[in-house]
Amino acid sequence: MVKKNSKPYLARIPRSGKDYWYFRKGKTLIRLPDDPDSEEFDREYWAIRSGQHKATVKTTFEALITSYYQTPRFRGLKASTKAEYRRTLELLREKNGPKDFTKLRRKHVIAARDKYADQWRKANAMVEQLSILARHAIDLEWITANPAQGVEKLKGGSYEAWPETKLAAYERYCEQHGLTIERAIYELCIGTGQRIGDVVAMEWAHFLGGYMDVVQEKTGARLSIFCPDRLQTFLERLPRNGKHILAKNLTQHISKRRAQSLVAEVRKKIEAQDFVIHGWRYSAAKELAEAGCSDTEIQSVTGHKSLEMVKKYRQQARQKQLSKTAQLRRNRTKTE
Template sequence: MKRAERFPHAKSYRDRHGKIRWRYRHKGVTAELGTDWGSEEFCRRYAAAVNGPAKDGAGASRTAPGTLDDLAVRFYKLHLPTVGESTAANYRFVIDRLRVKHGHKRVSHMARRHVIAIKAEMADTPQQANKTLKRLSQLMELAKDLEWRTDNPVDGVKLYPTNPGGFHTWDEGEIARFYEVYEIGSVPHLAMTLMLYTGAAKCDAVKLGRGNIRDGRLVYRRNKTRRNPEGIEVNIPIHPYLAETLAHVPPDAFTFLQTKDGLSRSVKGLGTSMRKWCDKAGLPLCSSHGLRKAICRRIAEAGGTAFAIMSVSGHISLKEAQKYCEEFGRKGMADSAIASLPGGANGEQKLTNHPARFVEKSRKRLQ
C-alpha cells in the first residue's frame, strides 16, 4: 500500500536541519506527525488530527452517533480504566488506526465481507492483523450490548497463522553472549539482569527502585494486573547476581534504570534501547519480553511447577504458566520418569526379581 493511501493528507518535508518530517494538512487542520512514519506515535498523532482532540479519545467531541468513532469512545470509557497503562496504549494504537479509515462509518452496516477486507489489507503484517481482528471483535461485542447490532461480524473470521510461541525466548547461549558484550556496571547489563532475574515486564522494570526492596526481597505489583481484582503482589528473594549488579547503581537513584539526568526511563525508551543493544550483540531475535520468558523457562527446566512460575512472574492464569512447564520442563520430567522405572538407577533388574513365570521358563531353557 502506498503511503499516500494509508495516511491521506500526510506530506513529508525537510526541516531546517535537513531532517525529513511529516505533517498533516487538511481542511484547515495542521498537525505535526514526527519523523518516524507509521510508528505508534505517528499513528496516534494522525488519528488525533483526523478526528480532532478530545479528553475521552481522539475525535470524541466530533463523533456521529452510531459510528465506529462513537463506539470506540464508549469502549475507551468502559474498558481502558480496567486495564494497565501499557495495555490501554496498545488498545488505542490498534483502534485509532481503524478509526482513521472507518471511524465515520455506521457500525450497523458492517458486514463479514468488510471484516475480511480489513484483514486482507494487513496481510503483510499478520500479527498486527490478528490484533486488529481481536480489538474489532471486542468493539462489536460492545455494539451488541448496546443493541446496535444483533451479531458480531468478526465471529468465524480466522486469524492469520503466526508463531504460536510469540516472542522468542532467550536461550543460555544468547544470555551469555549479551553478558560478553556488556559488562557489569553498564546500563545494558543492568537492564538485562533486572528483567532476567525478576521476570519484570518493561513497564514494571522502569519503575523498580530501592523502594521496592523489603527485607532482602523485591516486592511490587505488576502494572498489567494492578487494576485486576485477581492481581497479586510479586514478592521474590533477590538473586545474588542481581544483588551484585544492583550494587553498582548510585545509592541516591530513585529507580534502578533512571537516565543520566535522573529521570525515570520510559517504557518505549527501554524497548528501543534493548533493541539496539541486542542488535549490537548480534541477537536479532531477542527482545526485552523474551527475558521474562527466559526466567520462566529456567524455572521449568529446573523442575519448577506452574505455581512456582506464577509466584515469580506474576501470571494470574495457570494456563499461561503451564505452557512453560509443557514446553521447557519436558526434558527434566522425562529424566525423572525414566529414572523412576524399575532398575532405572542400577541397570536392568536381575533374573531373581522377575515374575515367577519368567524365571521358570529361563531355568528350563538352561537345563
C-alpha cells in the same frame, strides 16, 4: 428474515425481538424511524424516494469509539491497558472516523490486519480492537454479528524461553557496545522473572535487603522476590539516575514501548527476531526448574496465577535431566 410491506423498497428487519425499518434499494440502506405508522416515518420515507433526503450517518467509527470510551467495560480497565487500547482505537478513528461502522465486513478486518503484517503485534491489535468495537456495536443494536470474530491472528516471535546461545549473544552485544539500559532490562527480566511492564516500573526503593518488591500490573499480586546473586551484583554497580532503576528522568521511568524498542534493536543485531522480550520470563522459570525448584517455588518468583505454565517448564527440565541420566547409564552399559 426480511419482509416488505406495500411501500416499495421498505424493509422490516427483526433483531432481538424488535423490528427495525430501513429504506433499501440496491446498495442504499437507510434506517427509518421505528414507528411505521407515524408522520415522521412517512416524511423520511418520501424524502428518500424523492431524492431530497440528506442522510446523516450516525453509526460512524467516530461515534462508536467515543461511545465505547464511556462504557464501564473500558473505564474499568487498568491505566496501562487503556493506553494500549487507545493507541489502536485512535489509529482506527484517524483512518475511518466518518465511515459507517455497520458496513464493516470480515474482509475489511483481514485487510486491516494484513496492512501491518510486518508488525504482528500491531496487526493483531487491529483484529482485537475491531472485535471489541463490534461487540459494543452489537450492544448498541447497530449490527447483529461480529465481523472480526474468528479472524486468525498473525504469529510473531516465540514466547518460549530463549536458547542459551541467544542469551549469551545478547549479553555479549550489550557489553561490546556499552548498552547499559538494554543490559539492565535484560538482567531485571531474567533475574526477577517479571513482565516488562512490571520491570520498567521498578524503583530503587523497591530493592531492599536483596528483595525486589513488585505489584504485578496484570494480576495485582504483591510479590517480594529475592534476587539472585548475579542481579544483586549488577544492581550494586548500576548508576542511579533517578527514582526508577530504568529511569527516563529523575521521577519517571522509561515506557514499556521504549524498553521493547531498545531490546528489539539488539535482537535484530544478534538475529534473535524469533524470540521476544516476554521469553525472558520463561527463561527465568526454565532456569528455576532446571535447578530443581518445585512448582510452588517457581510460582513464588514468577507470580504465575496458574500452575500450568510452571508445570510445563518443570516437566521440560525433568525430561532434560532424565535424558542425561539415561544416556550416562547407556554409556556405562556399553563400557561394561
